[in-house]
Amino acid sequence: QVQLQESGPGLVEPSATLSLICSVSGDSISGNFWSWVRQSPGRGLEWIGYIYSSGATNYNPSLNSRVSMSVDASQNHFSLNLNSVTAADAAVYYCARLHFSSSEEFDPWGPGILVTVSS
Amino acid sequence: ETVLTQSPGILSLSPGERATLFCRASQSVSSNFLAWYQQKPGQAPTLLIYGASKRATGIPDRFSGTGSGTEFTLAINRLEPEDSAVYYCQQKGGSPLYTFGQGTKLEI
Numbered sequence: 636q637v638q639l640q641e642s643g644p645g646l647v648e649p650s651a652t653l654s655l656i657c658s659v660s661g662d663s664i665s666g667n668f669w670s671w672v673r674q675s676p677g678r679g680l681e682w683i684g685y686i687y688s689s690g691a692t693n694y695n696p697s698l699n700s701r702v703s704m705s706v707d708a709s710q711n712h713f714s715l716n717l718n719s720v721t722a723a724d725a726a727v728y729y730c731a732r733l734h735f736s737s738s739e740e741f742d743p744w745g746p747g748i749l750v751t752v753s754s
Numbered sequence: 755e756t757v758l759t760q761s762p763g764i765l766s767l768s769p770g771e772r773a774t775l776f777c778r779a780s781q782s783v784s785s786n787f788l789a790w791y792q793q794k795p796g797q798a799p800t801l802l803i804y805g806a807s808k809r810a811t812g813i814p815d816r817f818s819g820t821g822s823g824t825e826f827t828l829a830i831n832r833l834e835p836e837d838s839a840v841y842y843c844q845q846k847g848g849s850p851l852y853t854f855g856q857g858t859k860l861e862i
Binding site: 679680681682693695696697729734737738739740741742743744745746747 | 786787789791797798799800801804805808810842844846849850851852853854855856857
């Protein structure tokens, strides 16, 4: 059974960089697509981007200039960096596996991590 | 951007009844790329339906998805109290590549 778990600081200062890790168990990072989605009361569910195990990425254009993702196959985890954060970036951040075949959907998801932006 | 509009916003029904949830897209969506999720309070979304009509693993046949083009429907038969949740549709296409609807809250 595939399980994902987000980790990282729950509090980030304005203008700093938000860094999160998603640890994957029960499946290999290799050969799969992995994604980040965030949820806030104001924006609802918002797709941030995905990364393939090769390192290829695709980001939401609204965040493209501030976001980067990476994968570490040796640790079986992938990461999210979002720089220059503001209060608008406060949200629950989820990692998820992206099924990428004849259909494309997110399954499963990690439990999520709440990120607050404050000094 | 393909905007997904879900209706109704809130749906209140009794156990045993049938729920019908709607998802309208601002432009045509391939049926292959329309999915539905269930989210209970304090939990992450879980996949219910993918490819507009295919049930995800372990999802009971009380849940069914239909639709094409810009109109999609999620039906839940024989409602149970544990079906109380927020339901989201999601599509792939356009820019950004993936978008979600704003959700329908189902109260049993």
